[in-house]
Amino acid sequence: MLEDSDRITRPPIENLDEEFRKEALPHMDALYNFALQLTQDSDDAADLLQETYVKAYRFWDKFEKGTNCKAWLFRIMKNSFINFYRKNTRSPEKLDYDEIEEIYETIKSNEENPHNLDREIYDNIFDDEVMEAIKSLPEEFRTVLIMCDVEGMTYDEIADFLDIPIGTVRSRIHRARKVLATKLYNYAKSRGYNVDEQSE
Amino acid sequence: MDCKEFQEYVSAFVDNQIDEQKKHNAQDHIGICQSCFFDYKIETLAKKIVSNKFQKVTCPESLRIKILESLVYNKNSISQKSFKDQLIELIQNILTKRKVRLSFAFGLILIFALLIFNPFKSSEEKYYQEFAASVYENCKNLRNHKFPAKTIFTTNPDQVAQFIFSNGIKNPVMPKTDWTVTVAGVEENNSCVLAHLLFKCEEDTVYMMQCEIDALRNTKYYDLFQKIHNDLKQKSFVKVDHGNCSIIFRLENGVLMTYAMSSHNHHAFEELIASLE
Numbered sequence: 119m120l121e122d123s124d125r126i127t128r129p130p131i132e133n134l135d136e137e138f139r140k141e142a143l144p145h146m147d148a149l150y151n152f153a154l155q156l157t158q159d160s161d162d163a164a165d166l167l168q169e170t171y172v173k174a175y176r177f178w179d180k181f182e183k184g185t186n187c188k189a190w191l192f193r194i195m196k197n198s199f200i201n202f203y204r205k206n207t208r209s210p211e212k213l214d215y216d217e218i219e220e221i222y223e224t225i226k227s228n229e230e231n232p233h234n235l236d237r238e239i240y241d242n243i244f245d246d247e248v249m250e251a252i253k254s255l256p257e258e259f260r261t262v263l264i265m266c267d268v269e270g271m272t273y274d275e276i277a278d279f280l281d282i283p284i285g286t287v288r289s290r291i292h293r294a295r296k297v298l299a300t301k302l303y304n305y306a307k308s309r310g311y312n313v314d315e316q317s318e
Numbered sequence: 319m320d321c322k323e324f325q326e327y328v329s330a331f332v333d334n335q336i337d338e339q340k341k342h343n344a345q346d347h348i349g350i351c352q353s354c355f356f357d358y359k360i361e362t363l364a365k366k367i368v369s370n371k372f373q374k375v376t377c378p379e380s381l382r383i384k385i386l387e388s389l390v391y392n393k394n395s396i397s398q399k400s401f402k403d404q405l406i407e408l409i410q411n412i413l414t415k416r417k418v419r420l421s422f423a424f425g426l427i428l429i430f431a432l433l434i435f436n437p438f439k440s441s442e443e444k445y446y447q448e449f450a451a452s453v454y455e456n457c458k459n460l461r462n463h464k465f466p467a468k469t470i471f472t473t474n475p476d477q478v479a480q481f482i483f484s485n486g487i488k489n490p491v492m493p494k495t496d497w498t499v500t501v502a503g504v505e506e507n508n509s510c511v512l513a514h515l516l517f518k519c520e521e522d523t524v525y526m527m528q529c530e531i532d533a534l535r536n537t538k539y540y541d542l543f544q545k546i547h548n549d550l551k552q553k554s555f556v557k558v559d560h561g562n563c564s565i566i567f568r569l570e571n572g573v574l575m576t577y578a579m580s581s582h583n584h585h586a587f588e589e590l591i592a593s594l595e
Binding site for chain 1: 325326327328329330332333335353355356357359360361363364365366367368369371372373374375376377378381382384385386388389390
């Protein structure tokens with residue numbers, strides 16, 4: 119916390135609204151991460167983050183005090199992204215979900231004991247491979263996964279924020295994890311950790 | 319709980335976002351169903367991996383400073399009090415100091431000169447602005463048609479943004495560029511921007527336009543857009559000529575969008591069409 123306030127003393131931020139300083143500024147790191155996930159490009163993420171804060175500050179009086187400021191900022195970012203960044207972003211390869219499902223079912227029938235997989239994958243996968251796999255997810259899957267597992271938002275918050283029914287949140291997270299697990303399984307396998315060994 | 323229901327709630331079960339009764343049922347189910355137990359374990363594993371191995375990055379210091387500066391700067395420029403003070407100070411200076419008076423006069427002359435000759439504006443840019451203005455004029459005609467009580471017509475993105483926020487519209491569409499032409503309206507349920515024509519300059523040829531056709535019902539544009547929309551069910555894109563302009567329309571997620579717009583015979587534009595064909 120001390121480090122944070124040290125960092126931001128350079129511009130005369132005491133001119134900024136005190137509530138804004140306390141409520142909105144501490145989320146800059148989380149929002150930057152989110153921007154990176156949305157845009158997949160550090161320059162675009164920087165622009166998006168700046169735009170988000172400028173808008174948030176301009177409409178600060180519209181923020182309902184006492185509600186979740188982080189979710190409010192996320193929402194501004196998401197809307198900005200939808201309107202102006204999505205088209206410029208290279209979208210990841212289209213995901214053939216049925217194909218993934220098929221592979222997943224094959225894994226399931228080969229691996230009788232999920233405990234083995236847990237050990238094999240978790241211990242052998244590198245962090246950057248995890249990032250790579252997350253990056254390859256379609257944006258709608260990636261967003262819910264980050265919100266849920268990285269930002270720790272509840273399903274209600276995610277549903278409200280993305281303006282989708284809670285059932286959609288459940289199914290997106292479910293599918294996202296299935297896809298992710300399948301990809302990680304393939305990474306682990308291609309790197310030589312033969313996860314099929316026990317069943318062969 | 320059967321497998322189908324379990325599959326629906328497995329993620330919520332893993333995240334403990336489920337009521338006690340369902341949780342109980344889910345636990346019972348994985349006790350007897352090996353296939354669903356596998357899914358449950360895999361999903362738990364995926365969650366563990368993302369939670370533990372996701373590499374969070376911190377916002378770069380330079381970006382943080384840049385953003386804070388832009389906020390502080392904005393604050394100064396919109397703060398009425400300081401603006402008023404600055405204005406008073408300026409006027410006092412003009413009246414009292416000869417140097418300031420001279421530079422003020424020089425500045426004024428420069429501004430007029432720029433307004434008249436406008437060396438910064440390319441003819442291309444002018445054309446686009448004129449085009450945007452003509453679209454805006456056309457949009458004005460929409461006033462005669464049936465719109466909800468709260469409707470604004472403006473080319474000023476700030477006004478649109480203000481409008482959207484002040485009416486509490488959910489998921490507002492945020493205009494940004496100077497050439498946004500928006501016909502915005504609020505429905506009873508506070509939920510939609512009715513017609514939104516969005517223009518954005520991409521380098522020198524490409525604009526984006528978004529148009530929600532339903533919004534144009536009862537207007538003279540409706541038939542045209544409806545036809546384009548129908549044509550797009552068979553084709554991947556439709557090219558429409560509008561004066562000197564050519565516009566390419568495509569469907570994106572069921573929304574009619576202009577993919578590109580060109581004013582003259584731009585090589586890049588032709589290439590784009592070729593790539594689409």
